[in-house]
Amino acid sequence: MIPQSRISYFGSDPDFIQELRKFLSHPHHPGELECYPDTKGMLIRTCVKDRPGVVIIDVTDSTSNQEILEEVLFIKRNQPYRGILFVALFPDIDALERAKNYFTAGFNLFFVKGCESESLFRDCLYIAYEITGSFPAYAKAGKIDHSVMAQVHSTVRSISESSFILETDLELSQEDIQFTLPLFPDLRAKSFMVKGPLKPKPFFTMLNSYEVELPLANAWGGEDPELTLLPDTLETWNSLHQGFLKHEPLNIAVISDNEFLFEEIFQSVDHEKVRIHFYPSFSQEVTTIYDLIFYDIEILPDESSGLDDLNNLTLMAQSQTERPIIISTKNPSTTEATQKLLHYPSIVCATGPLTAPVLHKMSSNYFTKRKSDLPENYLFPLDSSERVVEIPQKVFITTLTEHEITFYGPAELPMFTLLQFQLPFKFSVILVPSLMRLPMREESTHYMGFVTAVDEKGLETLRKFINSIISQPLTDYGPEAMETYLKSLLPQVIQEVVQTPLAETPAQRTEVSEAPTIKRTFKGNSKL
């Protein structure tokens, strides 16, 4: 049976709504659509109430990227909603270029208006509901087997005096990594030393966090000044960025079966002071890396879970060097009794349920109390594109169509990671469970990714490129070769686009027989 999909659209583009409605009325991919003109006050409520599998946000008329990103990340950080697929709609490719930070702030797919929307809808249903529906067969350049450097979208969370926190979906095993750090425009260094992974910290924007050394110049000089940060340069940079110097926020876990509390908490807390992780029940994922844990599960007679889970939580907390304070609400016993019962002195209890104002008050008090202990770092807003860094990852492309790419990768890349390829221009790819059986190769994994963040002009270029390498395979897929290819192709493409503003149907496209659903075969780490 084909699952009924549920999509929430935030925006006011009547054409897009009409196309989406039409798509969802098809019996091969039926679905419900809810439309809202604006995300304000509605995004979290919708995610809690309607439980959509896909949320599409049109950012064309958006006045505050920061607000949208903050809200999307707040949702994505929380276990019950992590599986929601977030799609950003942009009016044109320039708007998308200016919004690089969207790639590292909870969004999964990026659509530039003017492209064929059905392709986007099919991708959404496949990722969110495993519905294959009717994927067209695109012209395919196969058996490429050439290495290229893909870039994994990553982000800098904060900067301290001598290091910075890098967040990435990659698991970094090597000691030094290559990338450019846009936060220091004059710094030409492309190699950075990884000090190590952070001790387990709650998911912030990406799956992994690492402390990376800033390449500070030593006192005796001698290094290439462009590859290191001189004390004067750093001092100037610090003074220019004083406004970003803030105490790290508290990490707070809320374990509550009252999902409506989730929205209230978002509205009431100060997001510069606290970072909330919401869990519908106690699980091993609730590690005691939090400063405060609110346990809002009712303890009832004849039911073992409420008190037993609280006991398990305190046992986990006792094994930590920094014990979190646990606030147990809907608990019929007093603070003193619970402290003695669970042998955990840092627990307070109340019979009533947790409310957002109480959480806000307690977290603010704790922040004030602990402020002097919390590290002060340069923390950048989510809408700052300077935070975005691209970490190169060597891969071997095997096939390419205008819709998907397959490649071998040496690392275990988590499913739904976003990478950037240059073939021949730069576009992004989201890793997905493969639509087809992919051959295996020793010591590498064969991945499939859907092409995303491309406009119609880009798709035309990609089609040309694919047709070209089908007839005349290339021997070099490096960036210089791609630039050269692009230069030779570009005038032709521009000319054709001018002559035929509406692109033709993609080459060799034929309908594939409907296979209603697929089983995901991937195992291991996943972002959704």
Add this chain to the structure above:
Amino acid sequence: MSKGNLLIVDDEPLLLKRLKMNLEEYVDQVYTAADGIEALEILKSQEIRCVICDVNMPRMNGIEVIKKIRAEKNDVPFIFFTGHGNQEMMMEVAKYGAYDFFNKPQFDGLEEVISHGFKHGFHSKTSEQGPDLMSDYQKLLGDLGED
């Protein structure tokens, strides 16, 4: 002003006698019961503001006593006497709402807890509010600062 009545439930007569003597001056009247069945009768016939109850007793244990009392919508504070190996029973009574636990035979500070229990019992009769969460929390934060 009336302080309120206290009920002590334990199957050790000597302990009952000793506690009764020690606590009489802090309460209006001390009632004693040798087991849970006797305790239930007293709780039905007398106005009790706080109960001190052994967890492990013959005939009817502490779990059964609190279970029956709570089923009658009576939220009188229960202070439980515990000993080694009683963790499972403590977990059970805590599900019905325990006011405090004391390890037999160490009763230091029991008078103060009873006094708080009387207040708690009084509050529970006059309002829906439980113990003041914020005041417990502020106390805990204060303790953190003293490290």
